[in-house]
Amino acid sequence: MAKITYVEPDGSRSVLDVPVGVTVMDAAVEEGIGGIVGQCGGRMVCATCHVFVEEVEGESPPEPDDDEDEMLDYTAVERRPESRLSCQLTVGDGLGALVVRLPESQT
Template sequence: MPKVTFIQPDGMQTVLEADTGTSVMRTAAANGVPGIVAECGGSAMCATCHVYVEDAYLDGLPEVSEVEDEMLDCTASARCANSRLSCQLNIESDIAVRIPEAQV
């Protein structure tokens, strides 16, 4: 099973095993990971599941869709080159994401 590492703004890490094909957001929500609000439930309509993908895991991720790109412009915390919506990241292998200071 792939592992997802969630890194909180204070550096605290939570490592969870995840089912392949499940989104990073659903994994966080199912396990009560703080900082992933996911108001829209994974429809890429709210930007409250914004994460920063750690650089070592950027290769091999799907391209940012037009809808995701638009929503990333609406995040509460600064958009960066490694910003993604966790609802749009289906887990295929290990990944580490940093949770921003604010989601709403």
Template sequence: MARITYKHPNGTETVLEVPAPNTVMRGAKINNLEGIEAQCGGSAQCGTCHVYIDEACTVRLPEMADDEDEVLYGTASPRRDSSRLSCQLQISDALDGLVVHLPERQS
């Protein structure tokens, strides 16, 4: 289980306890959190689960795969150095304390 903080563009925060083996995206979806569309269902094809990892967050993330890297170039909100696809971030104890910012738009 990991505690994930989702920061909305309007400044509000939602903190969720997300159990493994979900992803950061799936944790948002099963809790009806707005801001992550996930049109492809988590297969790293659409970019509508794009998030920005908080710069102050010290959680060590898994390395980005080539397909995730490619999809991030076509997201609706600008790609940043902190961009990730939330569908590619598997929940584990290592992600406990992760803070993600939801972009202004996903599509």
């Protein structure tokens, strides 16, 4: 279980306990966290689950693979070095906490 903090563009925060094996996107969509659309359901074809990873406690998620890196070029808000697709951020055993900031827009 990891503690995921979602920071909205206005600074408000939602904190979820997310089980191992669940993606940051799936947890947000299930709990109704605004700002993550996930139009494609996590198949990495829409880039509407874009987040900025601000803090990691414990084992860091793997770096983006080539497919994710390419999809990050199609986000609604310009990508940054800390940009990730939340459908590709799966909670692993070694992750203790993660803070992700949501962009102003996903579409």
